[in-house]
Amino acid sequence: MPAEPPIEVPRSLAEAFAILAAAPHRPVAGGTDVLVQIAGELGPPPERVIDLWRLDELRGIGLEGDTLALGALTTYTEIRRSAVCLEHLPALVDAAATIGAAQIQNRGTLGGNIANASPAGDSLPVLLAMDAEIVVGGVRGEQTIPARDFWVAYRRTALQPDELVLRVRIPLVARREIRFRKVGTRRAQAISKVVMALAWRSSPGDGGWSDVRVALGSVAATPIRATATEAVLDGAAPTAETAERAAATLAAEIQPIDDVRSTADYRRVVAARVLHRLVRDAGGW
């Protein structure tokens, strides 16, 4: 049987913060990454574990003015069933639907995806493209970190060891559109080879784009924004010529790697093609 480190099961967030302040504990939310890491003996097992599952303060999806707030313990199943998400952020629902299958979606959490910091985390490009903020906290209080600054290096985050991810805040901006696309080996239970979220605002007059975000996963050590590609799309209209230029810029901008799931060349070609397709669909040609 896999290692069974000692576990604390706090009933309130204050209790959890105190436990974390007293000694390092590895958080377990849905466990769909942590238990795989322990069973697969990917490194030494954690010395101590803290179970977050009972912390109802970290649950819930709601609108706070022009902001969509999701608790860290929100599962993918909850996102898929949320009327608020379907109405205001269908791209996040699309992303949730591609993650694992029913068993994973029933347990896997948004906060776990964020804190696990895999470059292939499928919700992360959506958060980047939406200018999401990640609210973290511990005994020293809460702070808000822009998604852009959260994934600092390969599987490293801006989170301190005694802090938890509490919730995600996503500003809802008028006339902003976002599209999500994941390319994996098969439809279910597949880790991304390339995952992309494209967001923009179109001007009601000439249909030109502004505030463009091109966010990708699985093409670098962290989820990234392709800012040179964004610059090509910003101020342009979604024409065939724009799509060509943006795709070419993206292929040159990203530096993916070869790994067991795919090759760098494949990823570069596919990322460019996915972007081209998304721009084409948006342009309606």
Next chain:
Amino acid sequence: MNVRMLVNGAPVEIDVPGMRRLLDVLREDLGLTGTKEGCGEGECGACSVILDGQVVDACLVPVSQADGSTVRTVEGLAPTPGGGAGDRRLDELQQAFLETGGAQCGICTPGMLMAARAYLDAGGGPDEAAIREAIAGNLCRCTGYTKIVEAIARAAAGGAA
């Protein structure tokens, strides 16, 4: 850690490490070996059980998270779990698996049944695409999914399909 659960309708109280996998508690501590371990990493679904109404991989759930919960395993599908030896009644899904040849092996079938049970309990119908999505987390590595999907569709249609 002291853990209380309702397993297949029977109250269970047990003292085990909180990080023990629900899978190991079921199989090793409670002797319910119908739930299988395939991969131990969430990929295959052989360990699927229904936890508070939702299908989960028991290999990924620390038992601390099942404290106070209701667990249903393959042993709890038939109407009289642990009933008299002469009682051969089956759940409609088990019956459909038998009749269509969906019961192909003992490793994936318990998990398939539990994923399918959760699907039917949530109001799932005989639509093939929806059934395939519902069992997408359950691998068969030998024979194929056709008969399994047929069996679930048959049960969804009330055994008449």
